[in-house]
Amino acid sequence: xxxxxxxxxxxxxxxxxxxxxxxxxxxxxxxxxxxxxxxxxxxxxxxxxxxxxxxxxxxxxxxxxxxxxxxxxxxxxxxxxxxxxxxxxxxxxxxxxxxx
Numbered sequence: 001x002x003x004x005x006x007x008x009x010x011x012x013x014x015x016x017x018x019x020x021x022x023x024x025x026x027x028x029x030x031x032x033x034x035x036x037x038x039x040x041x042x043x044x045x046x047x048x049x050x051x052x053x054x055x056x057x058x059x060x061x062x063x064x065x066x067x068x069x070x071x072x073x074x075x076x077x078x079x080x081x082x083x084x085x086x087x088x089x090x091x092x093x094x095x096x097x098x099x100x
């Protein structure tokens with residue numbers, strides 16, 4: 001047995017190891033692909049459900065928007081009127097304090 005025989009043996013062993021590593025990596029990549037594909041399908045389905053829910057809510061809220069706007073306008077107007085009267089009372093109170 002010469003050095004050539006050991007060289008050939010090492011080349012054969014490296015070939016088997018390289019083939020095994022490549023097969024192992026291929027299996028890992030395939031499993032990662034399947035997992036990612038499954039996850040992406042679930043995300044796609046969830047986003048479609050979310051989109052449909054939002055569209056349904058928008059359709060349900062559209063008739064209420066004028067009523068809500070009316071209530072908001074009344075509330076803002078009432079608040080502005082209250083602020084006007086509070087300012088007048090504060091001004092009267094300040095004038096009384098300055099005179100007294």
